[in-house]
Amino acid sequence: MVGELLLVALIAALAAAIQGALGFGFSLLAAPLLALVDPQLVPGPVLVGLLTLTTMMTARERGAVDGTGVAWVLVGRVPGAAVGALALALLTQQALSITLAVVVLAAVALSVAGLQLVPQRGTLLGAGVVSGVMEVAASIGGPPVALVYRRAAAPVVRGTLSVIFMVGVTVSLIGVASVGRFGATELRWSLALIPGVVVGFVASALLRPAVDRGLLAPAVLVLSAISAIAVLVQALW
Numbered sequence: 001m002v003g004e005l006l007l008v009a010l011i012a013a014l015a016a017a018i019q020g021a022l023g024f025g026f027s028l029l030a031a032p033l034l035a036l037v038d039p040q041l042v043p044g045p046v047l048v049g050l051l052t053l054t055t056m057m058t059a060r061e062r063g064a065v066d067g068t069g070v071a072w073v074l075v076g077r078v079p080g081a082a083v084g085a086l087a088l089a090l091l092t093q094q095a096l097s098i099t100l101a102v103v104v105l106a107a108v109a110l111s112v113a114g115l116q117l118v119p120q121r122g123t124l125l126g127a128g129v130v131s132g133v134m135e136v137a138a139s140i141g142g143p144p145v146a147l148v149y150r151r152a153a154a155p156v157v158r159g160t161l162s163v164i165f166m167v168g169v170t171v172s173l174i175g176v177a178s179v180g181r182f183g184a185t186e187l188r189w190s191l192a193l194i195p196g197v198v199v200g201f202v203a204s205a206l207l208r209p210a211v212d213r214g215l216l217a218p219a220v221l222v223l224s225a226i227s228a229i230a231v232l233v234q235a236l237w
Helices: 002-022 026-037 044-060 067-090 093-112 121-138 142-149 154-178 184-206 208-236
Strands: none
Touching: 002 026, 002 044, 002 154, 002 184, 002 208, 026 044, 026 142, 026 208, 044 154, 044 184, 067 093, 067 121, 067 154, 093 121, 093 142, 093 208, 121 142, 121 154, 142 154, 142 208, 154 208, 184 208
């Protein structure tokens, strides 16, 4: 049990360090690995870890937040979370995971092919809906919004996504609890995640300078693709 707790804390720290530098990545890196340790770590405890991280990031990056973008994404994310909770209750986890992974891979492919997503009302609203569904269903809600913001300045991405995730994850946790997927076991795992999240957040200060020098756009594409592939492998395994 001690070994599992240390492994969970290590995974949380590494994932938190990545998100602390890029603005997203915690769920897509941590969720597949934590699910291998114990399936009950996903989605509830991962969402608690993400809420802890994004609260700290919002305080640190508050001066760079795109308020208009936050508003439109959240408008879409609330109904998206409801759809995700319903899908979680009605569909098999495998079918849902495969569908979401294919959606993300398609978005990455379109971006590589030259599609330029601009942070405006329509794209932000759509990204919010897809993000809400994915956050509840697979604990991976970052890629849809990050793909829209991938050409923005790194501080804007970190600050804006942190506010979106902080609010959206709260809604998602309510959705997960409403379908009976957050109990005493999930609470214990959540508490085990938090120390690693705090360590990773502090360590992210070492990575931010490199991201701010132009590594954000390619990193968003790579991490989004990795997240989708990881979900596919887990579902098909």
